[in-house]
Amino acid sequence: MKLPTFPAAPLGAILALLLAATWPLAAPAEQAAAPARVADEGAQPADPAWILPRLAQPVPARTDFVEVRGSALLKAPLRVSGEYRRPDADTLVREVREPYAETTSIRTGAKPGQGEVSIARAGKPPRRFSLSRAPELVALQASFGALLGGDRAELERHYALAAQGTRRQWSVTLTPKDAQVAARVRAIVLLGRDDELRCIETQPARGSEQQRTLLGAAARAAAAVSDASQLAALCRSHGPTR
Secondary structure (H helix, E strand, O other): OOOOOOOHHHHHHHHHHHHOOOOOOOOHHHHOOOHHHHHHHHHOEOOHHHHHHHHOOOOOEEEEEEEEEOOOOOOOOEEEEEEEEEEEOOEEEEEEEEOOOEEEEEEOOOOOOOOEEEEEEOOOOOEEEEHHHOHHHHHHHHHHHHHHOOOHHHHOOOEEEEEEEEOOEEEEEEEEOOHHHHOOEEEEEEEEEOOEEEEEEEEEOOOOOOEEEEEHHHHHHOOOOOOHHHHHHHHOOOOOOO
16 A cells, blocks of 8 residues: 655644644633733743643644645645544544545554554545554654643653743744654744644745644634735734634
8 A cells, every 4th residue: 555645744734733722821810810910921931831831732622724835836825724623632633624625533542653544535435544654643643742731841852942932922943853754844833822822834844835724713814815925924923813
């Protein structure tokens, strides 16, 4: 059986699949703090120790997404939209609705590499393969549990982390340490504002065309947007709030 190939862009889509939900920034009591205190906290520099615990997510989770992928072979960026779902702790679903229908499901195993990927399109039998036969995805799977659990020490085994911005508008750059992932992906950038992960940028190891995946409120704001620069602004948290 010929295995599917995984260029840089789909790796970013799978990362977005694993992170596709928004979460509360603070407990209700903390959210009721005085406006001045909230403003002061928002102006503080962001760092991984502050951001990563907020990436931990309960299940089930679901969110809209808009994925924009550039290519020198296309006159305009390829735009794909749909929904990400995490129905339980072991299942990850990426459902594309436009401009075609396709569902990618990842069933993770107890150990890295034991899971299975299924890709289904209407009118065609699903394609299935083990994560153990896709080394790039095995390396990603091994680290995403730490990311979803807010485990900074474990995540730093797989990525070099660097945060920029403030708690009001932040980014975290993940640079892969695994050689097989680094051969495909130079860096993955998580971009957020306040309590929301808005976008994931995947920077390929070769070429300059990166993929952007807008999530949640940013994806909904992008529903009627086709201009690449406006989509980039939404990804970079300069667009409208929820």
